[in-house]
Amino acid sequence: MKKERKVNMILAIVLWLICIAMFLPMVFVIINSFKTFGQVVMEPLALPEEWNLDNFKEVMKTGNYLKVFGNTIYFAVVSGVIVIALGLWQDISWTE
Amino acid sequence: MKSKKKRVREITDYIKFVFPMLILYFLFFILPLFQTIGYSFTDYNGINPKKEFTGLTNYFDVFQDKWFYNSMAFTGKSVLLMILLANVLGFLLALALNTKIRSRNILRAIVFCPFVFNNVTVGFIWQFLLGRFMTDLYPLTGWKVFNIGWLSDNSLVLYSVVFVKLWQSIGYFMVIYLAGLQLLPQDPLEAALIDGCTGIKMIRYITIPLMKPTAFVCIFLAITESLNMFPLIMSLTNGGPGHASENISLYIYNEAFKSHRMGYASALAVILTIIMTIIAGLQMKLTREDAG
Numbered sequence: 001m002k003k004e005r006k007v008n009m010i011l012a013i014v015l016w017l018i019c020i021a022m023f024l025p026m027v028f029v030i031i032n033s034f035k036t037f038g039q040v041v042m043e044p045l046a047l048p049e050e051w052n053l054d055n056f057k058e059v060m061k062t063g064n065y066l067k068v069f070g071n072t073i074y075f076a077v078v079s080g081v082i083v084i085a086l087g088l089w090q091d092i093s094w095t096e
Numbered sequence: 097m098k099s100k101k102k103r104v105r106e107i108t109d110y111i112k113f114v115f116p117m118l119i120l121y122f123l124f125f126i127l128p129l130f131q132t133i134g135y136s137f138t139d140y141n142g143i144n145p146k147k148e149f150t151g152l153t154n155y156f157d158v159f160q161d162k163w164f165y166n167s168m169a170f171t172g173k174s175v176l177l178m179i180l181l182a183n184v185l186g187f188l189l190a191l192a193l194n195t196k197i198r199s200r201n202i203l204r205a206i207v208f209c210p211f212v213f214n215n216v217t218v219g220f221i222w223q224f225l226l227g228r229f230m231t232d233l234y235p236l237t238g239w240k241v242f243n244i245g246w247l248s249d250n251s252l253v254l255y256s257v258v259f260v261k262l263w264q265s266i267g268y269f270m271v272i273y274l275a276g277l278q279l280l281p282q283d284p285l286e287a288a289l290i291d292g293c294t295g296i297k298m299i300r301y302i303t304i305p306l307m308k309p310t311a312f313v314c315i316f317l318a319i320t321e322s323l324n325m326f327p328l329i330m331s332l333t334n335g336g337p338g339h340a341s342e343n344i345s346l347y348i349y350n351e352a353f354k355s356h357r358m359g360y361a362s363a364l365a366v367i368l369t370i371i372m373t374i375i376a377g378l379q380m381k382l383t384r385e386d387a388g
Binding site: 008011012015016025026028029043086089 | 196197
């Protein structure tokens with residue numbers, strides 16, 4: 001029993017290392033989103049000099065983020081409605 | 097008499113049943129398919145509606161085109177690598193995460209996390225990481241790994257693309273293998289335990305043979321995943337350097353919309369469709385034999 005616990009401990013440590021390695025890219029992207037472009041190019045590793053939200057503001061304004069996201073929602077809703085409508089149609093014609 | 101009437105009603109019922117879907121299927125699948133086959137016999141350039149019938153020249157050209165063979169080789173290599181690595185690593189991860197570790201739920205979530213990202217987002221993240229970030233890490237650490245042009249070396253770009261795809265989709269394979277492991281029948285496992293079978297022997301002789309159906313599913317998922325790499329490659333390398341990481345679908349896209357050779361691209365697409373049909377038929381045959 002004790003040996004099994006030891007093996008599990010080692011396994012857990014190895015798995016945590018793998019998962020941290022897998023998660024790092026996402027962390028870098030999140031951290032970099034708070035930097036200015038100059039700092040991203042100059043020192044991609046460092047923490048931001050100041051945590052500013054300028055990038056997010058710019059995305060909202062010039063990137064038309066809300067509109068693009070709205071388009072995505074629109075596609076999702078419309079295709080969902082069509083699929084449900086077709087399913088209902090089949091259901092109705094089946095039970096008639 | 098009555099039965100005939102009933103039969104007619106049944107048939108009309110069936111038609112009503114499939115009719116809306118049939119229209120959509122016809123409009124968005126059958127029609128474009130035949131249109132593409134039609135284009136493949138012409139020199140249509142995608143813009144000019146005037147096109148000349150050229151017979152089989154497009155097809156002859158395809159088989160003399162070295163970039164066609166190049167992209168087919170890339171596709172084949174990436175499919176093989178994905179089948180091998182995704183299944184082995186996914187299975188190992190599933191085995192490891194199926195043990196009684198306390199934090200296994202968090203670990204499963206983290207491994208699965210990249211799969212919810214869009215292909216294009218993943219491509220741009222890794223383009224930044226492999227292209228720019230690595231070169232900045234090299235002077236800091238001095239490790240040789242960071243001094244390699246992962247995206248700019250002709251022979252390495254295949255492995256980087258497969259690695260990124262693997263990073264993204266390994267969680268998916270892990271989840272499927274986990275489901276397979278948890279659905280395993282308990283009796284053979286217990287019987288083996290009583291017979292004194294443990295550890296690696298248990299996995300080798302009991303678990304792996306029992307996991308065969310799951311492995312079948314995963315192999316074909318790996319094939320589709322690596323054939324659907326178009327958005328990933330487009331955002332990661334855009335086929336570069338040169339044609340080194342050009343997938344067959346990316347090559348078709350480039351021929352059709354960048355070189356404006358719609359007719360030629362249609363011929364390529366028809367050949368790809370034939371290959372896909374053969375693979376799909378093989379899959380159906382294999383899975384049916386396995387089930388029956």
